[in-house]
Amino acid sequence: MLPINSNEAILKIKNLNKKFGTNEVLKDISTEIKKGEVVVIIGPSGSGKSTFLRCLNFLETPSSGEIIFNNTVISSASNEKSLNIYRSKMGMVFQSFNLFPHLSVLENIILAPKLVLRKSFLKARESALKLLCLVGLESKIDAYPNSLSGGQQQRVAIARALAMNPEVMLFDEATSALDPELVGEVLKVMKELALSGMTMVIVTHEMNFAKEVADRVIFMDKGLIVEQGTPKNVFENPTEKRTIDFLRKL
């Protein structure tokens, strides 16, 4: 594991609440994510971990609370434009890949760099090629998503997110929709990314991956952060009863 670059927090999350109707999904969550830190969030389904991740880039608007990203306050009061800029700096990888099926692999990757970062086609294509090499799919540059396996699609999705040069990468159960034999190739790319010093927030059910890659593990249950710490602490010496129960069931 690389040492975390500094104590500088890239994301400060302050009193984040999310309600769907009367259902409180996130209850006053506060935490900080440091530059270069790899945070893995675990917990039973319905614990709010995906919602938390989606609130981090405002795909879900928090009911209250704010996020401070490099000294900029992002909250539900932020305007559309500054949210778009913020989102462009937060890469996100989804459980269901969500590649754009009407665009080729290359077009998927260069769309946002061209539109949002105003990169030229040639520059965007050049970095797309590098990223495709990184995820091992340079031969699929002109393929359409439907002709790729799930694992390949997810690797393209990772390349697409990286093409924006994000400062933080969010992974929302990125391997949950994959056939078991395809999980490894995606985890490998994620691991390489973690080793390269990328700041990552990962929601996953892959506990071995969490143990191996995480700087910090957060255990969430019922909308709360129940326990957090190094993988060693959380997995081997959990102190909270709910964490112990959860880990025992695995």
Added chain:
Amino acid sequence: MEAELSFWAFSTNVILPRLSEGILVTLKLTLTSGFIGLILGMLVALLRISGIKLLSYFSLFYITLFRGTPLLLQILFIYFALPTILANYNIDLVIDAFPAGVMALSLNAAAYFAEIFRAGILSIPKGQSEAARALGLSKKQTMLLIIIPQTYRRIIPPLVNELSALTKETSLVSVISLGELLYTTQRVGAKYLRIWEVYLWAGIGYLLIVLILSAIALRIEKKLEQKGGV
């Protein structure tokens, strides 16, 4: 003496030359109204899903109005009633039969097209717009570059449905004496008193237009299929 001609001679010498004029007008009516209707319909659909209450209520009102009243009434209203209403406000407007027909047909078709577009847009999985927004694309970019292009193949079948309906509905414009296919048919039939031959050819005429439209649509569909299958 035309009454003496054989079916084929009467058809080729009398009916077809006259009816081909009518069919051209019908084709022009269909294509113009179809085109305007598509653009207007897309606009109405976007208003409906804009998330701005006033606009979406306006859109709903529009759709209800044009779907809820007979097209025949709309044609008559625009041709006969609209100029009198405007005259009350000292606006002197005489609408010719063709523009009146186009106006009624495209306003009417837009209501149906709008719902087809809206259904198409709603059928695209939410993950698509989430992925686009997560990359920093604006709402507008997401709609124009990600969502709408994915609806094309899905909405072609219902659009062709609606366009075929529109082709046949142009016949209603005959009530304001526009020389389209049905109007011409009736005139020829009345003149030579050889009714069934004339109506048979009119039917074939409409069928032909619809078949051509469907063939074009099928080709477009096939073409889209090759591109990513969406």
